[in-house]
Amino acid sequence: MVIVGGGQSGLAAARAVLSAGLRPLVLEAGAESVGSWPGYYDSLTLFSPARYSALPGMAFDGADPDRYPARDEVVAYLRRYAASLDADIRTGVRVAAVRPRPGGGFLVTTNGGDQIAAAGVVAASGSFGNPHLPRLSGQDDYAGEVRHVARYRRPEPYLGKRVIVVGAGNSAVQVAYELAPLASVTLATRAPIQFVPQRIGGRDLHHWLRVTGVDRLPRPVLTRLVRRAAVLDTGVYRDAVDSGLLDRREVFTAFTPDGVTWPDGTSEPVDAVIFATGYRPNLAYLTALGALRGDGLPRQVGGISTSHPELVYLGLEFQRSFSSNTLRGVGRDATHVIAALAQRVRGAGRGSGAIRRSSVRW
Numbered sequence: 001m002v003i004v005g006g007g008q009s010g011l012a013a014a015r016a017v018l019s020a021g022l023r024p025l026v027l028e029a030g031a032e033s034v035g036s037w038p039g040y041y042d043s044l045t046l047f048s049p050a051r052y053s054a055l056p057g058m059a060f061d062g063a064d065p066d067r068y069p070a071r072d073e074v075v076a077y078l079r080r081y082a083a084s085l086d087a088d089i090r091t092g093v094r095v096a097a098v099r100p101r102p103g104g105g106f107l108v109t110t111n112g113g114d115q116i117a118a119a120g121v122v123a124a125s126g127s128f129g130n131p132h133l134p135r136l137s138g139q140d141d142y143a144g145e146v147r148h149v150a151r152y153r154r155p156e157p158y159l160g161k162r163v164i165v166v167g168a169g170n171s172a173v174q175v176a177y178e179l180a181p182l183a184s185v186t187l188a189t190r191a192p193i194q195f196v197p198q199r200i201g202g203r204d205l206h207h208w209l210r211v212t213g214v215d216r217l218p219r220p221v222l223t224r225l226v227r228r229a230a231v232l233d234t235g236v237y238r239d240a241v242d243s244g245l246l247d248r249r250e251v252f253t254a255f256t257p258d259g260v261t262w263p264d265g266t267s268e269p270v271d272a273v274i275f276a277t278g279y280r281p282n283l284a285y286l287t288a289l290g291a292l293r294g295d296g297l298p299r300q301v302g303g304i305s306t307s308h309p310e311l312v313y314l315g316l317e318f319q320r321s322f323s324s325n326t327l328r329g330v331g332r333d334a335t336h337v338i339a340a341l342a343q344r345v346r347g348a349g350r351g352s353g354a355i356r357r358s359s360v361r362w
């Protein structure tokens with residue numbers, strides 16, 4: 001099985017492939033098999049405590065399971081996890097295209113020009129490589145800085161500047177909050193921000209997500225319960241917004257050459273706009289295969305391709321549940337999609353002999 005991407009999704013896939021008695025080959029574009037975590041902003045800590053953040057088979061090290069691991073601790077954890085797997089993990093290898101292979105399976109082409117025959121493919125390439133940047137009126141003529149939060153690292157470069165952060169999710173609020181002491185910041189959102197307490201009844205929210213089963217709810221059920229995405233908060237973010245320490249406004253309507261125009265018609269100069277407006281799956285290498293819809297999203301149900309049954313996905317937002325795109329949830333999805341893939345690949349091999357005759361290696 002060829003696994004595209006060596007982040008938490010790719011590593012969880014590799015473990016599940018091994019458990020299914022098959023051989024995983026992980027192809028990772030980066031220098032290490034630790035996913036996108038090194039690229040996240042410096043101050044990032046997990047929103048779930050260590051005890052609820054592990055992948056299958058390996059707990060986070062450390063004495064206090066209730067701490068919130070920092071970004072670099074997650075990187076170190078994934079490094080250890082990768083090393084613990086008896087899997088062929090090749091770093092510095094970017095998959096350029098996946099195509100059907102005559103006789104069965106796929107031909108995976110790397111950016112180095114290698115062609116690898118695969119009985120099955122797991123697309124675990126994340127979304128950090130494909131940040132979503134909206135286009136607003138006047139944006140092309142705006143002379144200030146426009147940046148997606150994916151390219152934000154730390155607050156110091158914004159010292160003394162006028163900055164707008166656009167978005168109502170965890171990243172938007174965290175970044176605006178850490179910029180506020182250094183810069184003149186406005187958090188621009190379409191609607192008032194919804195906060196959810198980090199701790200309820202003396203327990204972290206993730207305890208309750210687990211015991212109530214909310215963590216496993218599919219999107220249609222969850223959205224009936226919770227209308228809008230919510231920001232996890234110990235109380236500091238809500239206090240900052242309520243007290244005016246953090247200015248919150250509706251999103252501006254247009255850029256001007258040196259700033260923005262607000263919904264009330266007033267304009268002001270702005271040095272930088274940071275969009276924390278989400279990500280899209282990073283799957284361009286599947287275009288030639290015909291596995292994607294016109295909008296670039298995969299044709300899939302629950303992570304199993306509906307156009308190519310020997311192709312599965314991991315790490316998609318709401319792939320099977322609320323927790324699909326998290327450290328704590330991806331292992332469950334890996335078990336599910338790899339079981340289906342293993343069955344399919346074994347069936348293909350038994351039924352027609354196609355896989356074996358065509359000497360697919362992975």
Ligand SMILES: Cc1cc2nc3c(=O)[nH]c(=O)nc-3n(C[C@H](O)[C@H](O)[C@H](O)COP(=O)(O)OP(=O)(O)OC[C@H]3O[C@@H](n4cnc5c(N)ncnc54)[C@H](O)[C@@H]3O)c2cc1C
Binds near residue numbers: 129326328
């Ligand atoms: C700012 C931020 C904070 C988050 N905080 C949390 C949190 O606190 N807790 C939590 O559980 N989740 C969190 N998440 C969500 C999620 O857990 C992470 O995004 C996580 O990195 C997703 O893992 P992944 O393996 O699916 O994707 P990634 O970590 O993005 O890994 C994908 C890998 O695929 C590689 N790749 C991409 N394209 C190719 C290609 N063509 N060929 C070969 N390799 C390729 C990339 O180099 C990368 O290493 C956060 C996400 C963001 C953006």
